[in-house]
Amino acid sequence: MLGIGFRNYRTLGIVTLVAAAAVIAAVVWRYYGKMPGAADGPADAPIDVGMATGTPMIDGETPNYLGVAVATLNADPDFLKQVPPETDAKLRAELADIAHQLEKDPRVPALWMRVAYIKHFYNDDAGARDAYEYLNIISPSDGLPFYNLALLYGYYLKEPAKAEAKFQAAIDRDPNHAAYYYGFGAFYREVVHNPGRAEEVLLAGLRVASEDAGLVGGLASLYEEQREYAKAKKYYETLLGLTDLSDAERAAARAALERIAKKQGN
Secondary structure (H helix, E strand, O other), X not given: OOOOOOOOHHHOOOOOOOOOOXXXXXXXXXXXXXXXXXXXXXXXXXXXXXXXXXXXOOOOOOOOOOOOOOOOOXXXXXXXXXXXXXXXXXXXHHHHHHHHHHHHOOOOHHHHHHHHHHHHHOOOHHHXXXXXXXXXXXXXXXXXXXXXXXXXXXXXXXXXXXXXXXXXXXXXXXXXXXXXXXXXXXHHHHOOOOHHHHHHHHHHHHHHOOOOHHHHHHHHHHHHHOOOHHHHHHXXXXXXXXXXXXXXXXXXXXXXHHHHHHHHXX
16 A cells, blocks of 8 residues: 655555545645555565564464465556566566565565565555465564555455454554554545544544644545535644644645635635
């Protein structure tokens, strides 16, 4: 839904295209940095400290992986036409090498994350799903695979009930991670079309990250969309009061306030 600093919330998640009309695009980019979906292939997967080796992540016997074989790639034929042959060969070789490593020791979350990245790059979302589901088993305390899987279920596999459960699981594991609330709120807004639940989730996020620009901007644009202009104005003004804004974000917030003033007849 990467090539990110592994916990960098500004570019967290698998690729998700967020409707420009729904949110201030400049603020949204903090959360939805694009997974390298261009035909040059996904960037190297970042590795969490302590996850680069086969240190057991669970007690007892490691459960068997029952998903699509790691080395099997069910690539989207149309997308495959855009991938240079040398890039395709390199990624397939990497996937085969990872499969060999995981046969020897499947308890390496960073390798499973890479499997998911590569398969999602090729639009093999069933394969990516299986990798993330196994990550949920062997690394149950890590919220990121739950969050990525939530995005996959919500935006690609069209299984919103499963997405909702995975979003909540991500937040349960890392309740102070602002991006998880933002993504969950966006899901309710864009996929489920439930602005009330989107508001609840974003407000819950602000209770743990009161000065997070993405959450503040998300609420502002949600209220504007719902024509609750007084609330929208309040949150856009709050957004402008934050110090951690780029010039583009600040300009977008000012433009939103001008737009609201016109709608209110001021």
